[in-house]
Amino acid sequence: MSIKRVALITPPYHSGVVESAGTWLNVGFVYVAGSLRAAGYQVDYYDAMSLWHKWPEIEARIRAFNPDVVATTSYTASVAHALELTALAKKINPEIVTVHGNVHATFCFDEMLQAEHDTVDFIVRGEGEVTLVSLLDCLNAGGDPADVPGLAFWRDGAVVATPKAANIKDLDALPMAWDLVEWPIYTYRAKNNARLAIVSSSRGCMEKCSFCSQQLFWSQSWRARSPENFVAELELLRDSYGVEVAMLSDEIPTFDRERWVKILDLMIERKVGVKLLLETRVDDILRDEDIMGRYREAGVEHIYVGVESCDQATLDLFNKNTKVGQSKAAIDIINNADIVSETSFVLGMPNDTPESIAAVVELAKHYNPDMGFFLAIAPWPYAELYPELEPYVATKDYRKYNLVEPVVKPKNMTLQELERELGKAAQKFFMHKFQNLHELSPWKQEFMLSVLDLLINHSYLAGQMKSAMREGKEMPPEVRALLKGMQGRGKGMPEGDGHPHNFAPIP
Ligand code: B12
Ligand code: SF4
Numbered sequence: 001m002s003i004k005r006v007a008l009i010t011p012p013y014h015s016g017v018v019e020s021a022g023t024w025l026n027v028g029f030v031y032v033a034g035s036l037r038a039a040g041y042q043v044d045y046y047d048a049m050s051l052w053h054k055w056p057e058i059e060a061r062i063r064a065f066n067p068d069v070v071a072t073t074s075y076t077a078s079v080a081h082a083l084e085l086t087a088l089a090k091k092i093n094p095e096i097v098t099v100h101g102n103v104h105a106t107f108c109f110d111e112m113l114q115a116e117h118d119t120v121d122f123i124v125r126g127e128g129e130v131t132l133v134s135l136l137d138c139l140n141a142g143g144d145p146a147d148v149p150g151l152a153f154w155r156d157g158a159v160v161a162t163p164k165a166a167n168i169k170d171l172d173a174l175p176m177a178w179d180l181v182e183w184p185i186y187t188y189r190a191k192n193n194a195r196l197a198i199v200s201s202s203r204g205c206m207e208k209c210s211f212c213s214q215q216l217f218w219s220q221s222w223r224a225r226s227p228e229n230f231v232a233e234l235e236l237l238r239d240s241y242g243v244e245v246a247m248l249s250d251e252i253p254t255f256d257r258e259r260w261v262k263i264l265d266l267m268i269e270r271k272v273g274v275k276l277l278l279e280t281r282v283d284d285i286l287r288d289e290d291i292m293g294r295y296r297e298a299g300v301e302h303i304y305v306g307v308e309s310c311d312q313a314t315l316d317l318f319n320k321n322t323k324v325g326q327s328k329a330a331i332d333i334i335n336n337a338d339i340v341s342e343t344s345f346v347l348g349m350p351n352d353t354p355e356s357i358a359a360v361v362e363l364a365k366h367y368n369p370d371m372g373f374f375l376a377i378a379p380w381p382y383a384e385l386y387p388e389l390e391p392y393v394a395t396k397d398y399r400k401y402n403l404v405e406p407v408v409k410p411k412n413m414t415l416q417e418l419e420r421e422l423g424k425a426a427q428k429f430f431m432h433k434f435q436n437l438h439e440l441s442p443w444k445q446e447f448m449l450s451v452l453d454l455l456i457n458h459s460y461l462a463g464q465m466k467s468a469m470r471e472g473k474e475m476p477p478e479v480r481a482l483l484k485g486m487q488g489r490g491k492g493m494p495e496g497d498g499h500p501h502n503f504a505p506i507p
Contacts, residue, residue, distance in 0.1 A: 001139050001140060001142070002068070002140060003041070003068040003069055003097065003136050003139055003140050004041060004042055004068055005041070005042045005043075005044075005065065005066065005067045005068050005069070006036055006041050006042070006043050006044070006067060006068065006069040006071060006136070007043075007044040007046055007061075007062060007065050007067035007069065007070050007071070008026075008029045008032060008033055008043060008044065008045050008046065008071050008072075008073075009044075009046045009048055009058070009062075009070060009071070009072050009085060010026055010029070010046070010047045010048050010049040010050065010072070010073060010078075011048070011049060011072055011073070011074070011078045011079075011081035011082040011084070011085050012048045012049050012052075012053055012054065012055070012058065012081055012085075013049060013077060013078035013080075013081040013082075013399070014049070014052075015077060015402035015404055015405075020189070020454050021188070021189055021190050021454060022186075022187055022188040022189050022190065022196050023050050023185050023186050023187055023196065024050065024186065024196065024198055024247070025047060025050070025181055025186050025196075025197060025198050026045075026047055026050075026073065026198075027197075027198040027199060027200050027249050028073060028101075028102070028128065029045050029047070029073070030045070030176050030177050030178060030180070030181060031128070031129055031174055031176060031200070032071075032101075032128040032129055032132055033045050033177035033180055034129075034174060034175035034176040034177040035128075035129035035130070035132070035133050035174065035175060036132065036133060036136075037175070037177055038175045039133045039136075039137065041133075041136065043177065043180060044061075044065045044067065044180075045177065045180035045181060045182075046061060046065075047182065047185075048061075048085075049078075050185055050186070051182070051185060055084075055088065058085065058088065059088060059092060062088070062089060062092055063092060067089075067096060068095075068096065068097060069096065069097045069098070069099060069136065070085070070086060070089035070096050070097075070098050070099070071098070071099035071100070071101065071132065072085050072086060072098075072099070072100055072101075073100070073101055073102040074100045074101070074102050074103075074104045074105040074112075075102050075103050075104050075213075076103070076104045076108075076213075076378065076380055076381075076398050076401045077378075077398060077399060077400075077401045077402040078104075079104045079105070079108070079112070079398050080397075080398055080399050081399075082100060082105075083100075083112070083116050083119070083120070086098035086100065086116075086119050086120055087116070087119040089119075090118070090119045097121050097122070097139065098119060098120055098121045098122070099121065099122045099123070099124060099132065099135070100112065100120060100122075100123050100124070101123070101124040101128045101132070103213050103214075103216075103217045104398075105123045105124070105125070106123075106124075106125040106126055106217060107213075107216070107217075107380075107381075107382035108381060108382065109123040109125060109152035109159065109161065110152070110159050110161075113152060113153070113154045113159045114159065117154035120154075121153060122135060122145065122151055122152070122153045123151065123152040123153065124150060124151060125150050125151065125152060125161075125164070125165070126150050126164065126165050126167075126217070127150075127165065127167065127168055127203075129168060129174055130150075130165065130168060131148065131149070131150035131151065131165050134148045134149075134150075135148050135151060145162070146160055146162060147162075148162060149162050149163050149164065149165040149166070150162065150163075150164065150165030167219075167221060167223065168223075169223075171202075171203065171223055171224065171225045172225050172226050172229040176233070178236070178237065178240070178241065181241070183195065183241050183242070188244075188245045189450070189454060190447065190450050190451055190454060191244075191245060191275070191447070191450070192450075194244040194245045194275075195241065195242045195243050195244050195245070196243070196244075196245050196246070196247070197237050197241070197243040197245070197246045197247070198246065198247050198248075198249050199230070199233060199234065199237070199246045199247070199248060199249065200225075200248070200249045200250060201224060201225050201230045201248055201250050201253050201263070202222060202223060202224035202225065202250045202251075202252070202253055202255065203218055203222070203223050203224075203250070203251075204218030204219075204220070204221045204222040204223060204251060204252075205218060205220070205222060205251040205252050205255075206220050206221070206222050206255070207220075207252075207281070207319075207320075207321055208220065208319045208321070208384070209308075209318055209319050209320055209321075210317065210318055210319040210383065210384040210385040210388075211308075211318055211346065211377060211380075211383055211384075211385045212383065213380045213382065213383055214251050215251075216382060216383070216384075218251075222252065222255050222256075224255070224256060224259055226259075227259055227262035227263045227266055228266065230263060231263060231266040231267060231270065231272060234246060234267070234272050234274045235270065235272060237274070238272065238273065238274050243274055244273075244274060244275065245274065245275045245276075245277065245301075246274050246275070246276055246277070247276075247277040247278070248276060248277070248278040248279070250278070250279070251279070252279075252280055252281055252284065253278055253279075253280060254278075254280045254281075254284040254288065255284070257284075257287065257288065260288075261291065261294070263298070264291070264294045264295060264297075264298040264300075265294070265298075267298035267299055268294065268297050268298050272298075272299065273299065274299060275299045275300075275301045275302075276298070276299050276300045276301065276302075277301065277302040277303075277304075278300065278302070278303055278304070279303070279304040279305070279306070280303065280304075280305060281305065281306070281322070282305050282306075282307070282322050282326050282327050282330040283321075283322060283326065283330075285303070285305060285330040285333050285334060286326060286329060286330055286333065289333050292333055292334070292336070292337035292339070293337060295337060295339065296337050296338060296339055300339055301339060301340060302339065302340040302342065303334050303339055303340070303341060303342070304342040304343065304344075305327070305330050305331070305334070305341070305342075305343055306320075306343065306344060307327040307331075307343040307344070307345060307367065307369075308320055308344070308345060308346045309345065309346060309360075310324060310327075310345070310359075310360055310363040310364075310367075311324070312324050314349065317385075317388070318346070318385070319384070327343070327367060328366070328367045328368075331343065331367050331368060331369050332368075334369075335368065335369075335370070338441050338443070338444065340370045340371070340444060340447060341368075341369040341370050341371070342369055342370060342371040342372075342373075343364075343367070343369045343371075343372055343373075344372070344373040344374070344375050345360050345364060345372065345373070345374050345375065346375050346377050347360065347374055347375065347376065347377065347418075347422060347425070348375075348376040348377045348406050348407075348408050348410060348418050348422070349377060349389075349408070349410065350389070350391075350392045350408065350409075350410055350411050351410065351411065352410045352413065352418070353410070353412050353413060354413070354417070354421050357374070357421045357422070357425055358421075358425075360374070360425065361374070361425045361428050361429055364425075364429050365429065365432050370433070370440070370444060370447075370448060371433075371451065372426075372429045372433075373426065374422045374425040374426055374429070375403040375404070375422075376403060376404060376405060376406040376407065376408070376418065376419075376422060377389070377403075377407075377408050378401040378402065378403050378407055379393050379401070379407060379408055380401070389408050392408045392409050392410070392411070393407060393408055393409075394406075394407060394408065394409040394415055395407055404422075405419070406418040406419050406422070430452075430455060433448065434448070434452060434475060434476070434479050435475060435476075437449075437476050437478070437479060438476055445478070449478060449479070452479065
């Protein structure tokens with residue numbers, strides 16, 4: 001077998017949620033492509049999802065590149081589209097080797113291969129850089145994939161899973177294929193369409209939240225790049241590709257305070273100027289209260305912390321390892337540093353009712369993040385919480401496992417009622433926020449107005465926001481002016497994919 005050309009393709013799945021805020025690149029592919037090229041393979045980085053390509057365009061690009069391998073990425077919500085993609089590749093040319101990676105494939109390889117072994121050749125479990133190259137080298141050398149760690153595949157009527165691959169030790173040494181990225185499409189709408197990158201400074205998380213897939217994916221480990229290596233990458237992205245804003249894909253970039261402080265200091269010292277959006281844990285924010293000014297000075301503009309619940313019993317069920325009071329304190333710290341604060345609440349648990357959801361909205365207003373999102377719990381079939389939720393799981397249609405569409409049916413609500421209550425929760429929260437816009441600093445006011453623009457022009461909440469804001473007189477004049485120019489739903493967003501269009505958090 002002679003394999004040279006590898007197409008890395010994102011499945012054209014859209015829940016329309018985070019996509020309202022911007023267009024986000026696939027940094028996992030930038031890593032995998034870098035390693036493939038270093039090993040001598042030619043790569044097409046093809047973000048069909050972000051390009052909003054439909055099947056005919058995807059088919060045309062596959063035919064034009066004429067790959068030996070089509071590899072794609074499957075998290076739970078996108079796996080159906082990823083499977084359709086590899087079926088398409090086989091239809092175009094049965095000789096194409098098809099590969100799936102990412103979290104859903106890593107854990108649900110058995111289910112996928114049982115059902116789709118005709119069109120799925122290999123599943124890479126865990127990190128892709130070493131395993132994919134080893135697989136392709138093995139195939140080229142006529143070897144046996146059973147000897148390559150980190151794989152699953154179908155052979156003789158059964159699934160073969162090879163031993164787990166070792167974690168990559170030196171993240172600094174991984175080559176990156178930034179030059180393959182189709183940069184012009186990646187912009188951050190909430191900030192004047194600034195050029196947007198996603199970067200990774202660390203991988204993993206040592207916590208054990210029972211609803212979360214990421215601690216499982218990284219086997220409760222945490223590894224990081226050195227501050228010098230990471231900051232040099234931001235400079236390269238700024239100088240070579242005009243990157244102005246970068247979102248960290250890290251689960252917890254701040255985990256090691258010493259390393260994080262070094263990153264902040266280097267960014268200040270070298271005047272890097274790239275603005276950072278990041279997610280971290282409430283306890284790291286409490287720990288870093290004394291250096292929040294440095295966060296801001298270095299360019300951190302937006303911090304998401306997962307509050308998840310306002311109720312200690314639910315936090316304990318989630319294994320969240322935080323106390324209710326800590327969340328409010330962390331949000332205050334972020335707000336006091338004049339950084340945009342964002343959080344989400346995981347709702348739609350079996351015991352939820354309209355009243356319990358309304359109570360969360362009141363607490364959300366009290367916690368006072370700049371942005372609050374009210375998510376429908378998605379029962380990842382491999383998460384520790386799954387057995388608890390299983391009796392209430394209403395559908396196995398993974399396309400709905402996107403944190404917006406309810407999948408778990410509460411005991412005393414229908415799925416439709418829950419969906420309506422979640423919509424109302426967002427509406428009530430943001431109405432309150434915009435009524436009190438004047439409490440924010442000038443730059444945050446400006447930012448929040450662009451968020452409102454996205455909400456009313458790019459979101460399925462548009463209808464609800466419109467009706468609620470008919471009493472626009474309660475709103476500050478800037479908000480009223482924006483409302484006047486309101487254009488209804490969908491501007492600039494392709495429609496008709498059958499999923500709701502929402503504005504929601506950094507995932
Ligand atoms: C960046 C990101 C996105 C980007 C994706 C951009 C793109 N062009 O593909 C955007 C913002 C669009 C996005 C959207 C969504 N996302 Co998202 N996203 C992330 C985030 C923050 C980082 C992922 C990342 O880059 N990690 C860093 C890289 C280095 O790691 P990696 O991606 O895992 O890739 C490595 C391996 O997995 C493997 N690998 C991955 N793919 C492949 C493919 C092959 C062939 C191989 C060999 C290996 C391989 O190799 C890579 C390198 O080692 C994660 C959370 C997190 N902290 O991980 C959520 C996350 C992946 N998202 C999630 C979700 C739910 C969504 C949405 C459904 C949310 C929503 N409601 O909108 C949407 C769906 C997409 C859509 N279009 O509607 C969930 C998935 C949960 C699950 N278990 O299935 C996560 C884990 C967040 C969470 N809340 O739990 N997301
Ligand atoms: S939710 Fe966040 S803190 Fe909890 S395990 Fe997942 S990544 Fe870690």
